[in-house]
Amino acid sequence: MMKKLLSFLFLYFFTVAFGQLHQPVDTADYTQRKDFLTYFSFNTESLIKKSKSDYSGKRGNELSKIYKEFAKEFEKKVKDKDFVFNSIFNVKIKSLIERLRKNNPQIPQNLKILIAKDNTPNAYCFADGTFVINIGLFNWLNNDDQLAAVISHELGHKISDHTLKAFLDIIDQNQTDKIVVQNIKSTKENRNEKAFDLFKNRVYKKGAENRKQEMQADSIGYIVFKNSDFKKTEFINTLKRLEDFDTISPRELKLETYKKYFNLPKQEFKDKWLKKEDFSLYNYSHYKEKLNKDSLKSHPEMVLRINNLKKIFPELKTEAADEKATESYAVLKKTARMETLPDFYHSEDYGVGIYASLQFLQDGEEEDYYKSWLGKCFSKIYEARKNYNLNRYLDRVDPKNQSESYQQFLNFMWNLSLDEIKTIADYYQTKKS
Known part of the structure; x- marks a missing residue:
């Protein structure tokens, strides 16, 4: 699930809002x-x-x-x-x-x-x-x-x-x-x-x-x-784009966003939902690494790949800005962005789906569309919590491998009671556009 989360975070970073109805x-x-x-x-x-x-x-x-x-x-x-x-x-x-x-x-x-x-x-x-x-x-x-x-x-x-x-x-x-x-x-x-x-x-x-x-x-x-x-220069620009995917830091989900979307008519927001687990006493440096991470990588660093191509093909040493997207590609890009939530839902990544919906809502994108996905994902989280298999759809907090923002989100989700989850799910599933 972490791979799906990181994919969303990085894809989200460099995109802009689209004010159009989505055709699935x-x-x-x-x-x-x-x-x-x-x-x-x-x-x-x-x-x-x-x-x-x-x-x-x-x-x-x-x-x-x-x-x-x-x-x-x-x-x-x-x-x-x-x-x-x-x-x-x-x-x-x-x-x-x-x-x-x-x-x-x-x-x-x-x-x-x-x-x-x-x-x-x-x-x-x-x-x-x-x-x-x-x-x-x-x-x-x-x-x-x-x-x-x-x-x-x-x-x-x-x-x-x-x-x-x-x-x-x-x-x-x-x-x-x-x-x-x-x-x-x-x-x-x-x-x-x-x-x-x-x-x-x-x-x-x-x-x-x-x-x-x-x-x-x-x-x-x-x-x-x-x-x-x-x-020709777009071949190098492509590798640079993929390098960005490997290196960009995730965006933060603000605390105000939680209070905005979870202070409901039938359920006021509770500050205790944001309480975090204390991992300060855990010694993460205790583990002695036995494997060299660089030796485990299956893909060479993008810088090495780019330099190797420039060495073999001298014409690639000349750099240029990205080409402007054609109209047909711009449509694809918009459609792919709007498919983010349906894809998370299809793969049963409901926790990441909620986090993604909140990120989109935080920037005011297609509010009715992402609120509806918030309701769908919360409904699945409710079913999972009721059936005692929530771990399958929602990560546990892992300070060593998760951003502060995602840890806060997971704490919030695990702090909700079964009835509180149901109230949120019902509200966003029945809310009129």
Whole structure:
């Protein structure tokens, strides 16, 4: 849930209010989902047959298992409507891929595009050619060229068969580790230390390989990008935007906002709701870090990626401001922003949904729209509290990993009684626009 929260906080920071009614993304896509599942099942079977043909013995069998397990999990997500098939987002991505394909015949023809109901600005491409773009990416980036840059990067992964190579590395490393584990079991001294060293080396090696692949995807992706009619400097600007996502501090939810929206006709605001837990006696420095965080990162720092591209492609040393968004992209950006709450609700992140609604309301955005989502999310929180499973939908306070503002919000939520939650839910669900 913390990942979803951070995604919202960062996406929220650099956006502006939009005074228009929101047209929800059309989810009446049963036929498209059914057709995709048929296509995806066929492609999975083809991958399994090819893996057994190309890699004999244990390698081929293990690769087949990986494809089967992944397909089962992914098909479940499709059936649960985690993706959008019939939307303006799909149309935009298809048009950008066609622009990239004009001068890049190496781009596969069998790409299938899915739009994920996820507010994180991310994209990924699977071994079978399935292309997933998160809705959050449309909100975070500034124009068509930047979106095309992300697509080009993912095409770099696809063209280089990085997914397949990663799976094969896992299989080979598993075999090596089994031998090492047997050797550890046969010894009597320092078993725990040797086992941890095995785990640490495995994690570090995976991180190093992933970082190498990211650099390769940048280079190949940029070649695809520059062969098209997009502005070259936007490739670097895209990486800078993603760097912003990693570094911007979250905004504060003011105490006045709580008092404004929770001082209700049938329930006056209570100062005790804002009381915080005292964590001052807890020693957070007691834990001795055993893993190097830098070695665990799968993506290189954006500065390193940018400098690497400028070294390989000198024309990228020239910098320019972001291109102005086209009218069609501006519509996408607005729609993606308004889909923030429906996406949180779909993923059952009701606590983060309430926090997000309050952030939007604090700046006076689409008040009736976000008040209605406040009611919907509070209703779900009420059901969870009544059924003793609130932990599933609302984080516990974690001073080491949460902002002061989010900790205050969680304290507020946990301080509310069951009846108080119901009063808030009822008020915002029945309130007239």
